[in-house]
Amino acid sequence: MKIGFIGFGNMAQAIATGLIESQLTDPADLIFSNRTESKRTVLETQFNIKGTLHNQEVWDQSDLIILGVKPHQVEEVLTKIDKTHCPYVISVAAGVTNKQLTAYLPESNFIRTMPNLNAQVGEGITAIIENLSVKKELLEQAKKIFESVGKVVELPESQMGPFIAIAGSSPALVFMFIDTLARAAVKYGISKDKATEIAAQAVLGSAKTVIDSSQSPWNLIDQVSSPGGITVDGILSLLQNDFSMSIIQSVDAMVEKNNQLSE
Structure with missing residues (x-):
């Protein structure tokens, strides 16, 4: 499975590291986007994975997207992408709800998640937000990905407030x-x-x-x-x-x- 990262900040980097170290994927099957050429080059060397300046390139080459942009960037990023190709999407954008994501993505093709900072040291706790429409294949894949950086719980979206507070x-x-x-x-x-x-x-x-x-x-x-x-x-x-x-x-x-x- 080809996995792409749109947005490659600290959390996305932690997930990429977990995927590689747990041997869930080969670095050759990962790709990320970063808008700054110099930083992209540094990250390519650091993680030994392919980088690009273009979100569309990541989207088109991936079977699964980790959406790791800042919450206020989600609308701009997803509206600009040509979605002729329709990969699965795992959102780690804090505060962007299932309802908001359905404005841009098929409900069966995305999962909202909330990992915490400790994923950076492989001891995170990630909430996978219930989505009754999601394909089982994506749910199982999401669990495997986040288990590579810690533990996983499934929660209804109504419990995100207390989860964010205690995790x-x-x-x-x-x-x-x-x-x-x-x-x-x-x-x-x-x-x-x-x-x-x-x-x-x-x-x-x-x-x-x-x-x-x-x-x-x-x-x-x-x-x-x-x-x-x-x-x-x-x-x-x-x-x-x-x-x-x-x-x-x-x-x-x-x-x-x-x-x-x-x-």
């Missing part, structure tokens, strides 16, 4: 948490670089523990919290300062913002 945007919250832990350790004499490494590894290991465990996160908290111990005082301090409510309010704010943008 798409949450890396920023986690980065903030790691940085805050590190800054707290600097107060006690650990260098910022070393403290950041320690905190990041602790968060990485904690996430893997949750995923690998059959227990709830709160039960795992109990395992770390010895009666009368250090961790208990830390947990109680967070509870007294409404840590949980602050996170919930942050998610609420992001869901509300997504709803506003989707109107």
Whole structure:
């Protein structure tokens, strides 16, 4: 299968890397477009795949398109393309709904997805948005592609707001948490670089523990919290300062913002 990337930013590059490293496709079967000649040349060398300045060339040569342009560019890009040839399309353009995509594409030929930043390190989580009309072949292909850069969940479009909050945007919250832990350790004499490494590894290991465990996160908290111990005082301090409510309010704010943008 020939796979083309219209728009070849960070997310598209992560997907291309996942496809190549997982041996789902050969680099010779990939093609991308980029409007800047100098950047196209650099990317061709970096990824060892063919590049072009023209979206139409990518469209015509591909069986499947990864649509990775910025959301405000989708209309311009899709209206300018001659669609005599009709490849499958996987959209990773945040905020562009199924309804909006049907204005330019046959409903059975596209899937809307939402990968997150961590796909860049092969640990992403991607939502595949339900489309009852989509061809089963495309759905299975989309799952394979995004499993090459992490995990996949299928969700109705009505749940995109909370997904964006707890997956798409949450890396920023986690980065903030790691940085805050590190800054707290600097107060006690650990260098910022070393403290950041320690905190990041602790968060990485904690996430893997949750995923690998059959227990709830709160039960795992109990395992770390010895009666009368250090961790208990830390947990109680967070509870007294409404840590949980602050996170919930942050998610609420992001869901509300997504709803506003989707109107």
